[in-house]
Amino acid sequence: MLRFALKRAVAAVLVLFAISVLVFLIFFATPGADPAARIAGRNASQETLAQVRASFGFDKPIPVQYALMMRHLFIDRDLTSFVNRGVEVIPQIKQAIPITLSLVIGAAIIWLFFGILMGVAATAGRGSAVDPLIMIIGVIGVSLPVYWLGEVVNLVSQSRLHDSIFSWVPPLGYAPLSSGVWNWASHLILPWMTLAVLYAGIYARVLRSEMVGAMNEEYVRMARAKGISERRVLWRHAFRTSLIAIVSLFGLDFGALIGGAALLSEVVFGLQGVGKLTYDSLQSFDLPVIIGCVMYAAFFVVFANFLVDLVYALLDPRVRHV
Amino acid sequence: MKLRMMTVAASAGALTLALAACGGGSTPAPTTSGSAAAPSSSGAANAAYDPAKAGGDITLLAKTAGGTLDPKINYTLQYWQLYQATYDGLTAFKKVDGEESFTVVPDLAESLPTPTNDGKTYVFNLRKGIKFSDGTDVTVDDVVASFQRIFKVSSPTAGSFYNGIVGADKCLATPATCTLDGGVVADAANNTVTINLTSPDPEFFYKISVPHAAINPKTAPTKDAGTTPIPTTGPYMFKSYDPNTALVMVRNPNFKSWNEDAQPSGYPDTITEKFGLTVEAEVTAVENNQADWIFDSPPADRLAEIGTKYAPQVHVNPLTAVWYVPMNVNIAPFNNVKARQAVNWAVDKNAVVKILGGEKLAAPVCTILPPGFPGFKEDCQYTNPAGTTWQGPDLAKAKALVTESGTAGQAVTIITTDDEVNKAVGEYLQSTLNSIGYKATLKPISGNIQFTYIQNTNNKVQISLSQWYQDYPAASDFINVLLGCASFTPGSDSSINIAGFCDKTGVQPMIDDALKTEQTDMNAANEKWAATDKAAMTQAPWVPLITPKLIDFLSTNVSNYKFSKQFYMLVDQLQVKK
Numbered sequence: 001m002l003r004f005a006l007k008r009a010v011a012a013v014l015v016l017f018a019i020s021v022l023v024f025l026i027f028f029a030t031p032g033a034d035p036a037a038r039i040a041g042r043n044a045s046q047e048t049l050a051q052v053r054a055s056f057g058f059d060k061p062i063p064v065q066y067a068l069m070m071r072h073l074f075i076d077r078d079l080t081s082f083v084n085r086g087v088e089v090i091p092q093i094k095q096a097i098p099i100t101l102s103l104v105i106g107a108a109i110i111w112l113f114f115g116i117l118m119g120v121a122a123t124a125g126r127g128s129a130v131d132p133l134i135m136i137i138g139v140i141g142v143s144l145p146v147y148w149l150g151e152v153v154n155l156v157s158q159s160r161l162h163d164s165i166f167s168w169v170p171p172l173g174y175a176p177l178s179s180g181v182w183n184w185a186s187h188l189i190l191p192w193m194t195l196a197v198l199y200a201g202i203y204a205r206v207l208r209s210e211m212v213g214a215m216n217e218e219y220v221r222m223a224r225a226k227g228i229s230e231r232r233v234l235w236r237h238a239f240r241t242s243l244i245a246i247v248s249l250f251g252l253d254f255g256a257l258i259g260g261a262a263l264l265s266e267v268v269f270g271l272q273g274v275g276k277l278t279y280d281s282l283q284s285f286d287l288p289v290i291i292g293c294v295m296y297a298a299f300f301v302v303f304a305n306f307l308v309d310l311v312y313a314l315l316d317p318r319v320r321h322v
Numbered sequence: 323m324k325l326r327m328m329t330v331a332a333s334a335g336a337l338t339l340a341l342a343a344c345g346g347g348s349t350p351a352p353t354t355s356g357s358a359a360a361p362s363s364s365g366a367a368n369a370a371y372d373p374a375k376a377g378g379d380i381t382l383l384a385k386t387a388g389g390t391l392d393p394k395i396n397y398t399l400q401y402w403q404l405y406q407a408t409y410d411g412l413t414a415f416k417k418v419d420g421e422e423s424f425t426v427v428p429d430l431a432e433s434l435p436t437p438t439n440d441g442k443t444y445v446f447n448l449r450k451g452i453k454f455s456d457g458t459d460v461t462v463d464d465v466v467a468s469f470q471r472i473f474k475v476s477s478p479t480a481g482s483f484y485n486g487i488v489g490a491d492k493c494l495a496t497p498a499t500c501t502l503d504g505g506v507v508a509d510a511a512n513n514t515v516t517i518n519l520t521s522p523d524p525e526f527f528y529k530i531s532v533p534h535a536a537i538n539p540k541t542a543p544t545k546d547a548g549t550t551p552i553p554t555t556g557p558y559m560f561k562s563y564d565p566n567t568a569l570v571m572v573r574n575p576n577f578k579s580w581n582e583d584a585q586p587s588g589y590p591d592t593i594t595e596k597f598g599l600t601v602e603a604e605v606t607a608v609e610n611n612q613a614d615w616i617f618d619s620p621p622a623d624r625l626a627e628i629g630t631k632y633a634p635q636v637h638v639n640p641l642t643a644v645w646y647v648p649m650n651v652n653i654a655p656f657n658n659v660k661a662r663q664a665v666n667w668a669v670d671k672n673a674v675v676k677i678l679g680g681e682k683l684a685a686p687v688c689t690i691l692p693p694g695f696p697g698f699k700e701d702c703q704y705t706n707p708a709g710t711t712w713q714g715p716d717l718a719k720a721k722a723l724v725t726e727s728g729t730a731g732q733a734v735t736i737i738t739t740d741d742e743v744n745k746a747v748g749e750y751l752q753s754t755l756n757s758i759g760y761k762a763t764l765k766p767i768s769g770n771i772q773f774t775y776i777q778n779t780n781n782k783v784q785i786s787l788s789q790w791y792q793d794y795p796a797a798s799d800f801i802n803v804l805l806g807c808a809s810f811t812p813g814s815d816s817s818i819n820i821a822g823f824c825d826k827t828g829v830q831p832m833i834d835d836a837l838k839t840e841q842t843d844m845n846a847a848n849e850k851w852a853a854t855d856k857a858a859m860t861q862a863p864w865v866p867l868i869t870p871k872l873i874d875f876l877s878t879n880v881s882n883y884k885f886s887k888q889f890y891m892l893v894d895q896l897q898v899k900k
Contacts, residue, residue, distance in 0.1 A: 030771070031767075031771075031775060031781060032767070032771040032772070032774055032775030032778070032781065032815070033771060034774070034815055036815065037774040037777075037814075037815030037816045038770065038771075038773075038774055040476065040478055040816060041395070041397040041477075041478025041479070042397055042478060042773075042818070043478065043479070043482055043803060043809070043816065043818045044476075044478045044479075044480075044481065044482070044816045045480065045481020045482055045485065045494065045816075046481070046811055046814060046816065047480075047481050047494040047495065048476045048477070048478065048480050048481050048494070048816075049814065049815070049816045051476045051497060052476055055476070080548070081565075083389055084387055084389050084390065084548075084549065084565035085389065085390040085392075085395075085546050085548045085549075086390055086391075086392075086546060086547065086548010086549040086550060087548065087549055087565055092566060095564075095566065096566070151602070154602075154603060154606065155606075158603070158606045158607075158610065159606050159609065159610075162610055171607055171610070171612040171613070172599055172603050172607070173596075173598065173599070267600065268600065268603075270598050270599040270600070270603055272566045272567060272598050276598065277566065280386060280566075283386070283770070284386065284770055285768065285770040285771060
C-alpha cells in the first residue's frame with residue numbers, strides 16, 4: 001500500500017513538472033510574448049528596453065529563465081508579477097484562497113443537498129410524473145452556462161428588481177467572514193446558488209442512475225424479500241451503495257473548483273478568488289501569476305486524483321496491483 | 323501615450339440618438355465635422371475652493387488595476403489621472419476644466435523661468451514650506467534625486483523625454499551610477515535647481531509636467547516601488563494598494579494649498595478605486611449609486627440605457643487622440659505608395675464611426691494631428707467629393723490605384739486586437755481591402771501583445787489597427803514620435819513608428835526643421851507641423867480613421883465634474899452631495 005502511495009506521489013510530482021514546463025513553453029512560443037517591451041512601457045528607448053530585459057533576465061536562455069522562475073516560486077517564494085510590479089504571486093494566491101473556499105464550500109453544501117434530494121426523489125418516484133419532471137429540471141440546470149446564469153442573476157438582483165425584492169443584495173464583490181457572518185453570506189448567497197445549479201443537476205442525474213441500477217441488484221431484492229420497508233431499502237441499501245459514485249465525483253469536482261475551476265462564477269460576481277486571479281493573469285499575459293495559478297490548480301486536481309486513487313485502492317484490492 | 327483600449331461598441335443606431343441628448347454637465351455636445359473640436363467651458367481659473375462642500379467618500383471602479391504605483395514608471399492614463407491629486411512636478415498642467423488645461427503653470431517651482439544660455443538653461447526657484455506626506459520638507463536635493471531616479475528605475479520615457487538633459491546619455495548607459503552631473507544642479511543656499519539641456523527644447527515644460535518628472539523624496543527606492551506608495555506632495559496620498567482589490571487615497575495631512583491652478587485642494591475625504599468587476603457590473607453599480615464613476619468605457623449594450631434613463635449623469639468629451647491604420651511601407655504591397663493611397667481612398671470613415679458608437683462618440687479624421695491640437699490644420703487629401711474635411715470614399719479611384727500599382731491580388735493580413743470593437747473595425751477593413759482587389763485576412767490577437775507585436779519588423783505585419791493618445795499638447799508628440807526616423811528600430815518590440823516610415827529626403831527634414839523652429843517661434847513651428855502633416859499624408863503611411871470621444875458616467879451622489887483635456891476628469895474636484 002505504501003509503495004502504491006509513493007508511486008502515485010512521484011507520478012503527481014512529474015505531472016506538476018510537466019504542466020509547469022508546458023505553460024512556460026506555450027507562453028514563450030506565443031508570437032509577440034516577450035514581456036520586456038510591455039514592462040518597459042510605450043515608446044521606451046532601446047537603452048531602457050535593454051535594461052529592463054537584463055534586469056528581468058529575459059536575455060538569458062529559456063531553460064535558465066525557467067529554472068529562475070521555479071526558484072523564485074518554490075525556494076525563495078518571492079516571485080513577482082510582471083504586470084502589477086511589486087506584487088508577489090504567493091501572497092496573492094493565499095489571499096484569494098479563502099474567497100474561493102467560501103464560494104465552493106457554500107455551493108457544495110447546496111448542490112449536495114439538492115442533488116441528493118432530487119436524485120432520491122426521482123428514484124422513489126419512478127413510474128410517476130415526478131421522475132421525468134425532476135430529471136428535466138436537472139437537465140435544465142446542467143444546460144445553463146454559469147456565466148450566462150450569473151449575468152441574468154445580476155441583471156435581476158442588481159438592476160431590474162434591485163429596488164424591490166432584491167434590495168437586501170449588497171454590491172458585487174466579497175466581504176470577509178470577519179466583517180460579520182450575515183455580511184459574508186449575503187455577498188455569497190446568489191453566487192452559491194448559481195454555481196450549485198449546474199452541479200445539483202449533474203449529481204441528481206448521476207445519483208438517480210446509480211440508484212436505479214442498485215434497486216435492480218440482488219441484495220435489494222433480498223432485502224425486499226425479507227420484508228424491509230421500501231423506504232429503508234431506498235435509503236439504507238440503494239442510496240448508501242450509490243453514494244460511492246457521488247463521493248468520488250465530488251472529490252474530483254471539489255478539487256478542481258478549489259483549484260480555480262469556479263473561474264466563471266468568480267468573474268461574473270466580482271469575487272477575487274483563485275479563478276479570477278487566473279483569469280486576470282491570462283488577460284494581462286502575466287506569466288508569473290499564470291504559472292503560480294496553474295501550479296496551484298494543478299496541485300489540487302492532481303492531489304484530488306491522488307486521494308481518489310488511494311481511496312479506490314483501499315476499497316478495491318485489485319487496483320493496488322495494477 | 324497609448325491608452326488602455328477603448329471598449330466602446332458596435333451597436334450604433336440607438337446610441338447615436340440616445341447620447342444626442344446628453345452633452346450634459348460642463349461640456350457642450352462635441353462638433354461632428356472634422357473641424358476643430360468645440361472647446362469645453364470657459365476654462366478660467368478654478369473657482370475659489372469651497373470648504374463647505376468638502377468631505378465624503380468617493381468610490382471609483384476599474385476592471386483591473388493599472389500596474390505599478392510608482393509615478394516614475396507607471397504609464398497608464400488610469401493612474402496618471404490619480405497622480406494629478408497626489409504628485410507634483412516643478413511645473414504642472416493647469417488643473418481646470420477645458421482648453422486652459424493644456425497650459426503649463428509653476429507648481430513646486432515659484433515661477434516659470436525664462437530659459438537662458440540660448441534656451442539651454444532653466445533655473446527653478448523651489449517653493450519653500452512644502453512638505454511630503456511623510457512630514458519631511460521638499461528640498462532641492464529631492465529634486466535632483468527625482469531626476470536621477472527617472473534613469474535609475476528605467477522610466478519608460480527616460481530615453482525619449484529626458485534624454486536632452488546634460489549627463490542623460492551616461493545615465494541611460496549605466497543607470498545605477500546616474501548623477502546627471504552638470505545636468506541637474508542644486509543650490510541649497512538659494513533654494514534653486516538649475517537644469518541644463520544639451521540643446522534647446524521648447525517642449526521641456528510639458529515634459530517635466532507629466533508624472534514621470536514628479537518630485538519624490540530622495541529616500542524613494544532606486545528600483546520600481548511597485549505597490550508600496552511613495553510619499554506625495556498633493557492634497558492626497560496613497561494609503562494602500564492591492565491590485566486585486568483596491569487603491570485607497572486619503573488626505574495628505576501636510577498639504578497646504580500654494581497655487582490653486584497647479585494643485586487645487588480636493589473635496590472628498592477618501593477616494594477609493596476598486597478593481598475586479600466586469601464593465602457590465604460597473605455600470606450597474608453606478609446606476610445603483612454603489613459607486614460614483616467608472617474608468618472603463620461603458621459597453622455598447624448599455625449605452626442606450628445610460629444615454630436615456632441616466633442622461634444627466636453622462637459627460638462626453640472629445641479627446642486629442644487618433645485611431646489609425648499603419649501600413650508597413652517596407653514590405654509588399656504597401657511599400658508601393660499607390661497601394662497606400664488606394665487604401666486611404668477606399669476606407670469609409672463613417673463606417674468606422676458607426677462601429678465606435680456613432681458621431682457622438684467619434685469623428686472622422688484625415689490628418690495625423692487630431693482636431694484641436696497644436697499644428698492641426700483642416701486638410702483632407704483623400705475624400706470624395708474633394709474638400710478640407712472628410713466627405714466620403716472613392717472606391718473607383720482606389721481600385722484604379724491598386725491596378726496601377728501592380729499589387730492587385732496580393733495577400734494582406736490585418737492585425738487587430740481581439741476585443742469586440744477593434745475586431746469589428748478589422749472586419750470592416752478586411753471587406754474594404756477585398757473590395758479593391760486584395761486577398762485580405764484578419765488576425766485578431768490579444769490586446770496585451772498586439773501593440774508590441776505590430777511594432778516589431780520581425781513579425782512582418784503588413785497592416786494593423788492602432789491608437790495613439792497624446793502625452794502632452796505638442797505636434798511632435800504625434801508626427802515626430804509616430805513617423806520620425808528615430809522612432810523606427812527594425813527588429814525591436816519598441817519601435818513606435820509602426821509603419822516603418824522614414825522619409826530621409828522629404829518628411830524627416832521637415833520634422834527637423836519644425837523642431838528647430840519650435841525653439842524660437844511656436845506659431846511658425848505649428849505652421850510647419852501642419853505642412854509636415856500634409857506631406858506625410860501624401861506619402862500615406864497611415865489611414866487616419868477617427869478621433870474618439872470619452873464617456874464619463876457618474877453616480878447621482880457626486881457633482882462638480884471638471885474635465886482636463888490633458889489628464890481627463892479631475893477626480894479630486896468631485897464633490898459628494900450631502
